[in-house]
Amino acid sequence: MPSLFKHTNFVHYWIGQIASSFAFQMLTVGIGWQMYNLTNSPMALGLVGLCQFLPQLTLTLVVGHMADRYNRRLICVFSRLIMTMTVAVLAISNITDHISATIIYSCAVMLGAARAFEMPANQAILPNLVPEALLSRAMSAIASAREISVIAGPALGGLIYLLGPTTLYSTSSLCFLLSSVIMFFLHYNFVVKAKAPINMTHLLGGLRFVRNNKVILGSVSLDMFAVLLGGATALLPIVAKDILHTGPWGLGLLRCAPALGALLVSVYLSRRPLEHSVGKIMFAAVASFGVATILFGLSSTLILSLAALTLMGASDMISVVIRSTLIQIETPDDMRGRVSAANSIFIGSSNQLGEFESGVTAAWFGVIPAILIGGIGTIAVVGIWMYLFPTLVHRNRLEKDNT
Known part of the structure; x- marks a missing residue:
């Protein structure tokens, strides 16, 4: 099998992904810790996730259309420049001592809007940078790059935060800027087969395609509901401070633990891609993932919590690689922008909306019951989805087959 890293364009793309993910993960630690210090409210942490999700939901049809109609590389460049400026606002607000929950919510909305445009364009670029035979390995390599950043980003972000939130936000902003510059110089020839008319038929094409393809629908909805219920990342600042009695450095370790598990799995899958029984x-x-979430909810020690989060990350990465590869292989190139936009709604629902759900349930029932409910709900979803999507259960290979 030829090496992925002989493809120069893929290498540039890979480095750009590291810089962008590094910036976002450091930013997540800073926003979470500062918001909880400002409000001491689990609901406030959940609202940050909701503020990022709503723009993704409302802009889905528009961003998918643009990713299929306009240069995807330039969309990524401009989106990351907006992220750069948004995070700079947070840094300036701290310098001038005007930071508030309202400013953080507003910046979260801007970040959500920028990511709404960036995600489908970014996802749709990759299949044009490597041969289809290398796509599964490329997905794993990109996941490895992201998880390296997720490990280093939160841990370093927690340490940088000790120097003040201004330093953390400034560092994050510079990383977003670096990523946009790298993407600007990426050699990527985007060709539009035909200028599709702007109408509802075209705009809804991605959602319609997902709905009609049971393999894609089953995989993305499974991930959405599982992480929506089982994702406890929004509660990590509370767990770190009130249950584990640690500081920003401990929060950084908790943030990077899932990425460690995900990195180990993604490196393995980039060398030994899944070949059989991918559905099961x-x-x-x-x-x-659900079992590990329950274990995390029951933990009262840092070491056990880190172990549970590592298992969560490893389990989630297997699902991510299978789902992402199936979407790209099953989708025609001229629809990848709209399908990726539809997929971003599922991802956004499971991540940002999941953070809101975690904040609400924690406010109602307490932090530990909220985590346990989420883990049990995830296991229940698996059973229901195996019944609803037998085609996905019996999917044997990532490539199209007749099983």
Whole structure:
């Protein structure tokens, strides 16, 4: 099998992904810790996730259309420049001592809007940078790059925060700027087969395609509901401070633990891609995610919490690689922008909306019950989805087959 890293364009793309992910993960630590210090409210942490999700929801049809009609590389460049300026606002607000929950919410909305445009364009670029035979490995390599950043970003972000939130936000802003510059110089020839008319038929094409393809619909909805219920990342500042009695450095470790598990799995899958029973493996991975979430909820020590989060990250990465590869292989290139936009709604629902759900349930029932409810709900979703999507359960290979 030829090496991925002989493809120069892929290498540039890979480095740009590291810089962007590094910036976002450091930013997540800073926003979470500062918001909880300002408000001491689990609901406030959940609202940050909701503020990022709503723009993704409302802009889905527009961003998918643009990713299929306009140069995807330039969309990524401009989106990351907006992220750069948004994070700079947070840094300036701290310098001038005007930072508030309202400013953080406003910046979260801007970040959500920028990511709404960036995500489908960015996802749709990759299949044009490597041969299809290398796509599964490329997905794993990109996941490895992201998880390296997720490990280093939160841990370093927690340490940088000790120097003040201004320093952290400034560092994050510079990383976003570096990523946009790298993407600007990426050699990527985007060709539009035909200028599709702007009408609802075209705009809804991605959602319609996902709805009609049971393999894609089952995999993305499984991930959405599982992480929506089982994602406890929004509660990590509370767990770190009130349950584990640690500081920003401990929060950084908790943030990077899932990425460590994900990195180990993604490196393995980039060398040994899945070849058989991918459907059953995906369901088993999501169930393991639920079990690890329950273990995390029951933990009262930092070491056990780190172990549970590592298992969560490893399980989630298996699901991510299978889902992402299936989407790209099953989708025609001229629809990848709209389908990726539809997929971003599922991702946004499971991440940002999941943070809101975690904040609400924690406010109602308490932090530990909220985490346990989420883990149990994830396992229940796996059973229901195995019944609803038998085609996905019996999917044997990532490539199209007749099983």
